[in-house]
Amino acid sequence: MSYIEGVMFDWAGTTVDFGCFAPVNVFVDIFKNAGIEVTMEEAREPMGMLKIDHIRAMLSMPRLSKLWEEKAGRAFNEEDVNQLYAEFEPALMASLSEYTSPIPGVIPVVEELRSRGLKIGSTTGYTNSMMEVVVPGAKAKGYSPDHVVTPDDTNSYGRPYPYMIYRNMEALKLSAVRKVVKVGDTTSDIKEGVAAGVWSVGVAVGSSEMGLSEEEYNSLTAPDQQAAIARTQQVFKQHGADFTIATLAELPALIEQINGLLAEGRRPGSVK
Structure with a gap:
């Protein structure tokens, strides 16, 4: 058997x-710092992915993609993904010990x-x-x-x-x-x-x-x-x-x- x-x-x-809650709050914050308000549902939808992939998935969402294009005057690119991730990682690390x-x-x-x-x-x-x-x-x-x-x-x-x-x-x-x-x-x-x-x-x-x-x-x-x-x-x-x-x-x-x-x-x- x-x-x-x-x-x-x-x-x-x-x-x-x-x-x-450790990562989702940071995702909301980094997009807010970039001038885009995201919902908790949008921040959570790709949860479980590698975090840089998560950011890329959020930027690919039709609503957020459109807002980014309106804000930046162009579609998002990999440089944008990397810049957001560069902000995400230290912010998460600063609070991560509180969520163990x-x-x-x-x-x-x-x-x-x-x-x-x-x-x-x-x-x-x-x-x-x-x-x-x-x-x-x-x-x-x-x-x-x-x-x-x-x-x-x-x-x-x-x-x-x-x-x-x-x-x-x-x-x-x-x-x-x-x-x-x-x-x-x-x-x-x-x-x-x-x-x-x-x-x-x-x-x-x-x-x-x-x-x-x-x-x-x-x-x-x-x-x-x-x-x-x-x-x-x-x-x-x-x-x-x-x-x-x-x-x-x-x-x-x-x-x-x-x-x-x-x-x-x-x-x-x-x-x-």
């Missing part, structure tokens, strides 16, 4: 930084998975220098995966490319993509898992896709919480998620369910 051997977690919005707290429930779930013999890998849209802040910050608070891969380790081919997952699999000696689960909080995470051929799982509460802070989420009524979860899960499903969960607390049981599917000969992408 085939069993899941490892789980690939995203970082911000999945295991740390409830709501994924594990999302509630993450630590016991990881302990449970490890007790079953699973390896814990991780992928991210952050660069190595950013993760030099996040990894030790999270470790000091109780969360530390077995391996970390950033787009810097894959020649800047971040999500939705599958290579960060493959680098984790190699380092952790995982034998097959069907024995790996990818868990994330953005559509980029889902696409990464689908591209890699692993089981792709979207987690709703705390996600960038939901876009609520912990305080905002907890202030909702139970029906409103369920509605927000359902909306977020529907987006993940539309982008190819094999499964969605409300919180990571559901993950150990889901992995048992996937083990049963593997025993039946099922593969990622076969669950509708």
